[in-house]
Amino acid sequence: MLRRLAFLCLLGLAALFAAGSAGAAGAQSPIELRRATVTTTIDGVVQTETVDLSYHWDRRHHGRTGFASFDLPFTVEALPEVPWGVFIPRAGSAFEVKLNGALLQAYGDLSQSNRADYAKAPVYVPVPGRLLKAGENLLQIRIRADSERRAGLSRVTIGPAAPVRTALFESAYAWRFTGSVLLTAFSLIVGSIALALWFTQVDTGAIGRRQRDPIYFWAAVAEFCWAVRVADAMIPEPPLPWQLWGVLMAGCYAGWAASAMMFCYHLADWAQNPRTRWVRWPMAAVVAGTVVFTWLALNREEPRWLTAWLAVEIGIVVGFVIAFAVATARRPTVERLLVAGAALVTVAFGTRDWLVIRLSDAYGETTWVRYSSVMFGVALLLIVLRRFHFASVQARGWVKTLADRVAQRERELASTYAELEEVARDQARTHERERILRDMHDGVGSHISSAIRQLQSGQTSPEELLRTLRDSLDQLKLSIDSIHLPPGDVGALLAALRYRLEPRLAAADIAFEWGVDELPPVAQLDAHATRQLQFLLFEAISNVLQHAHASALRIEADARGGGVHLRVIDNGVGFDASEVPKALSKRAAAIGARLALESRPGRTVVQLGFD
Structure with a gap:
């Protein structure tokens, strides 16, 4: 029983294998169309001929503008049961595809010159099954050829969609567009x-000027130029007129080559040697010459101008690379060896591209230098990162050294600051002693001198002499009190003044009245100004004691209107308020106070105001 089941299973597998083989044999393989009948139209002249594909328009017609219609017959053995498609590796500049008279797809407008360029990427065109017929079929591709845009038609493949799209188109698209x-x-x-x-x-x-490393700059310029140049493959419809766009792309290509050479120029330290600085001028000539000859080739529709100049440019680049390779062999470093290897490969690929793209009849080929540029980009990146790493390590060493120096300087400054602080304290004590001595000289000393003169004159009464000596003693006490007065604290100043003078007022039978509110500090009164205010008030009260013959004295102070106001009021005989005592006016001006006097018999007011 088991043998019978095994035999039946083997028969089933064999049948399935046979069916699959028969199906595979029945499916038609993709057809590569290598010959075509082409009808060209140039300046109104129409010609028809049979040609082998690929068809390189610029090489056959020397870059002139025109149209071409390609008839590509092929045979289908039987109506296909699976979708078909057409794979066109390269066609352009603009073109349209027809099958058996029906339009499959149009790429660009054939009536517009120097607009779209669809020769940059491979194309896959789906084929509706209803358009195919058993037997003879005709695929027609009509192109518009603009000068210097690599117009023409490569070999075309048509067949079942799976192998045509997957095996042919996707691979080519990945290399040219995705790449x-x-x-x-x-x-x-x-x-x-x-x-x-x-x-x-x-x-x-070394000369003290801030400098940037030119290695980084030229690496950036080279890569940006190359990014723009390679991005052209993704832009079928340029944003600028073709002449300007073509010059821009050629200029970016030359800019990449010149910037890469400038990178090597600085890497080899040629910029430091006056004998090698002339090497920069050929690099500038590479860019200028490319722009000029590209413009000539495009405007005159004569590709030979650009082809000839590219040969000169390759010669300049080859000479430079050889010189750089020799310099690298003499003084090898990892950086120079990397760049020299990448440069030699890139020059070889660039020469191959010039021979194949510019001189041969091959059409459908793509440039190799775009891929070798990766090697150069990797070399640039490695060198840039190595230099950055070295600069970072060096900077960290400098930072550590600088930190040590800063710490040492901070210690020195702390020591110096301590010394200066001690000196400042000594100076403050000295200044305070000098101030006390000066106050005693100006105040106490002047009163004692007055007492001496009174005694010498023999004309003074004991009461006047006693009053002078009491003034001297009171001022001495106030000078001592001023040492402990906080700057700007008018309330504390008035309290000290009351403490010192109230007994003297009582001895003189003068009633004392106190009308002082809580006062805020006065910002404009520093220690010196506070002492001046103290002496000013003492002067006003002393005048009352000596000259007013008053029986009452009142001190008022309040804070209103954003300021502080002080008043010394007595009920004495008064005086001529139009003549302000000089001692009062000078001290008021010195401390920035507003002085106002009001006097009549029975009421005299000395008022001070601070904002």
Whole structure:
């Protein structure tokens, strides 16, 4: 029984294998169309011929503008049961695809010159099954060829969608379009890193000027130029007129080459040697010459101008790379070896591209230098990162050294500050002693001198002499009190004044009245100004004691209207208020107080105001 089941299973597998083989044999393989009948129209002249594909328009017609219609017959053995598609590796500048007279797809407007350029990426065109027929079929591709835009038609493949799209189109699309996207992104990343380092890594050179490393700058310029140049493969419809766009793309290509050479120029330290500085001029000529000859080639529709100049440019670059390689062999470093290797490969690929793209009849080929540029970009990135790492390590060493120096300086400054603080305290004590002595000289000394003169004259009464000596003693006490007065504290000053003078007022039979409110500090009164205010008030009260013949004295102080106001009021005989005592006016002006006098028999007011 088991043997019978095993035999039946083997028969079933064999049948399935046979059916699959028969199905595979019945499905038609993709057809590569290698020959076509082409009808060209140039300046109104129409020609028809049979050609082998690929068809390179610029090489056959020397870059002139025109139209071409390609008839590509093919045979279908039986109506297909699966979807079909057409794979076109390269066609352009603009073109349209027809199958058996029906339009499949149009890429760009054939009536517009120098607009869209769809030769930059491979194309896959789905084929509706209803358009195919058993037997003979005709695929027609009509192109518009603009000068210097690599117009023409490569070999075309038509067949079942699965192998045509998967095996042919997707691979070609990945290399040419997706690869361009990745290359552009890589160049932008490398260029951004280099530019950021150029902006941030600033050093002070030997001559004292702040300098940036040109290595970073030229690496950034090279990568940005290359990013723009490679991005052209993703832009079928340029935003600028073709002549300007073509010059821009050629200029970016030359800018990349010149910037890469400037990178090598600084890497080899040629900028430090006056004998090698002339090397910069050929690099400038590479960019200027490319712009000029590209403009000539595009406007005259003569590709030979650009082809010839590119040969000169390659010669300049080859000479430079050889010189750099020789310099690297003489003084090898890891950085120079990396760049020299990448430069040699890039020059070899660039020469190959010039021979294949500019001189041969091959059409459908793509440039190799776009891929070798990755090696150069990687070398630039590695060098930039190595230099940044070295600069970071060096900077950390400088920071540590600087921190040690700052710490040492801080210790020295702390010691010096302590010494200065001690000196300042000594000076403050000295100044305070000098102030006390000066106050005693100006106040107490003047009163004692007055007493001496009174005694010498023999004309003074004992009461006047006693009053003079009491004034001297009171001022001495007030000078001592002023040492402990907080600056600006008018309330404390008045309290000290009351404490010292109230007994004397009582001895003189003068009633004392106190009308002082709680007062805020007066900001404009420092220690010196506070003492001046004290002497001013003492002078006003002393005048009352000596001259007013008053029986009552009142001191008032309040804070209103954002200021402090002081008043000394007595009920004496009064005086001529138009003549302000000089001692009062000078001291009031010295402390910035507003002095107001009011006097009549029975009421005299001395008022001071502070804002």
